[in-house]
Amino acid sequence: MTVLDTKVVRLTTDEATGYTMFQLGSFTFRRDDYFAHISWPKGNHIIEIDRFLRATVRDIGWGFFYGWIFFDDVFGTTNHYGTVDVFAGSYDRGCKEAGIDFLETFHAEAVAEAFQAIAQDWISVGYDPLNAPLETGSPIGSKGPERTDPLLRAFIAADRMLGLPGDKPVRTEAAGFPINRAFADLDYDSPDIECAAGFEGQLHAINLFDHIARSDVTWNPSISAVAGGNICCVTSEEHMLPVIHGNDRNEWFIQLTDEIHWNIADKNTGAPRGRIVMKAGDVCAMPADIRHQGFAPKRAMLMVMENGTPGLEARYASGELKPYPVDFG
Amino acid sequence: MAYKTKTGALGSYDKGVIELDDDLRKYAFSNIFEVAGAAQPYERVAVVQNLEYTAEVVRAEGESPWYAAPHDEFAIVMDGEIAFSFVKLEDDQLPSHSGGAVRLGAKPNGPPMGKITARRGHQVLLPKGAAYQLAAASPSVALLQTADGPETVKRWAEICVMKGE
Numbered sequence: 001m002t003v004l005d006t007k008v009v010r011l012t013t014d015e016a017t018g019y020t021m022f023q024l025g026s027f028t029f030r031r032d033d034y035f036a037h038i039s040w041p042k043g044n045h046i047i048e049i050d051r052f053l054r055a056t057v058r059d060i061g062w063g064f065f066y067g068w069i070f071f072d073d074v075f076g077t078t079n080h081y082g083t084v085d086v087f088a089g090s091y092d093r094g095c096k097e098a099g100i101d102f103l104e105t106f107h108a109e110a111v112a113e114a115f116q117a118i119a120q121d122w123i124s125v126g127y128d129p130l131n132a133p134l135e136t137g138s139p140i141g142s143k144g145p146e147r148t149d150p151l152l153r154a155f156i157a158a159d160r161m162l163g164l165p166g167d168k169p170v171r172t173e174a175a176g177f178p179i180n181r182a183f184a185d186l187d188y189d190s191p192d193i194e195c196a197a198g199f200e201g202q203l204h205a206i207n208l209f210d211h212i213a214r215s216d217v218t219w220n221p222s223i224s225a226v227a228g229g230n231i232c233c234v235t236s237e238e239h240m241l242p243v244i245h246g247n248d249r250n251e252w253f254i255q256l257t258d259e260i261h262w263n264i265a266d267k268n269t270g271a272p273r274g275r276i277v278m279k280a281g282d283v284c285a286m287p288a289d290i291r292h293q294g295f296a297p298k299r300a301m302l303m304v305m306e307n308g309t310p311g312l313e314a315r316y317a318s319g320e321l322k323p324y325p326v327d328f329g
Numbered sequence: 330m331a332y333k334t335k336t337g338a339l340g341s342y343d344k345g346v347i348e349l350d351d352d353l354r355k356y357a358f359s360n361i362f363e364v365a366g367a368a369q370p371y372e373r374v375a376v377v378q379n380l381e382y383t384a385e386v387v388r389a390e391g392e393s394p395w396y397a398a399p400h401d402e403f404a405i406v407m408d409g410e411i412a413f414s415f416v417k418l419e420d421d422q423l424p425s426h427s428g429g430a431v432r433l434g435a436k437p438n439g440p441p442m443g444k445i446t447a448r449r450g451h452q453v454l455l456p457k458g459a460a461y462q463l464a465a466a467s468p469s470v471a472l473l474q475t476a477d478g479p480e481t482v483k484r485w486a487e488i489c490v491m492k493g494e
Contacts, residue, residue, distance in 0.1 A: 250379060
């Protein structure tokens with residue numbers, strides 16, 4: 001695997017729309033009123049701009065997450081934890097058969113810098129791709145004033161558990177995180193902690209639902225509790241996951257409230273396998289050989305259990321570990 | 330618009346559907362409340378397995394045995410109210426097995442650390458170095474984030490959707 005030692009380049013700025021074109025390696029990125037246009041030496045691809053920007057900011061915010069992030073069936077990234085593949089058509093049968101698939105590998109920092117530069121230039125005041133569509137404006141049209149507040153936020157990663165002294169805080173009203181409109185009907189009390197003298201700070205509990213209900217982003221998990229490689233992530237989901245995720249390991253979904261519909265497809269070819277509808281209390285594995293995309297008709301609380309043990313991606317890729325988690329005997 | 334958030338409970342839950350052209354065992358689809366309803370009190374039934382790590386469903390009813398683990402564990406109350414009592418373990422009482430909870434023969438000698446009473450949506454730290462006991466006046470449900478251990482109960486074929494319905 002050749003890693004290109006290159007950085008993002010700003011190309012021309014379109015006089016009509018005000019948006020700048022960017023280049024990373026052999027890929028160029030251009031936008032107009034409605035679409036992002038991605039070009040590479042053998043092909044071109046078009047993505048609706050709202051979807052492209054929603055995917056871009058999450059891909060950066062997640063640190064490219066685990067495995068494959070498909071912006072759509074054609075374009076996306078693969079995380080190698082230090083380096084990142086940017087691909088077009090590499091996992092799409094049509095592109096493969098047409099011989100127009102293309103992939104380049106970069107240092108992760110270079111891809112992050114490129115995506116941040118694109119997002120900064122292509123996102124104007126009034127539009128926030130981390131919010132649900134009902135809660136934000138539109139990216140359609142010519143360039144307006146650039147946002148000066150952070151485009152990326154809220155990927156909170158607890159070291160041990162949210163709210164512990166010295167660890168990441170839970171979201172609160174005072175910190176500017178009101179309960180989201182979609183969860184306003186729940187009661188949010190606090191756990192009762194009676195600590196014996198001498199053990200202050202050693203007993204700990206939080207209202208996790210309160211923390212999730214105050215999230216000001218969607219499809220953007222935060223880590224609430226960690227024991228070794230055992231990672232508990234929580235997130236609020238509304239509308240659609242703006243990427244298709246192909247994991248490099250098994251992961252698990254636990255539906256805490258409401259429901260999410262998941263479309264499941266083969267990871268390598270994109271061929272549909274069917275759907276899963278998860279309702280409150282349901283638990284389901286996402287095997288390592290699929291790609292999945294979620295749809296939440298109402299804002300929902302989801303827990304994701306990940307195994308963050310370093311090097312797992314290589315053990316799954318080599319076939320040492322099965323792409324599904326449970327041995328039924 | 331007034332939204333209605335749907336949660337589940339032991340006696341009231343809707344299960345989703347899994348419609349796939351694939352071996353459904355690969356997805357191990359189950360429901361926490363269904364699993365808890367069929368389990369004995371304080372059986373720790375695995376509903377998540379990530380290699381050595383698990384998440385285990387517990388139906389809390391009355392008092393549990395005392396448990397300890399060689400690492401942090403976490404509990405999320407999914408239904409009802411559960412009281413967690415803690416006792417500090419001395420160095421020679423610390424569990425020496427590799428992972429997961431182990432059942433103690435009795436309440437360990439050691440200083441009481443206190444108690445946490447948690448309800449739906451609360452997440453509780455079960456800290457390394459402490460023994461803990463759960464108690465519930467009425468049937469309640471918790472999900473334990475832990476590791477595969479001596480108390481882990483695996484009955485995947487009974488709890489998972491095995492074929493299309």
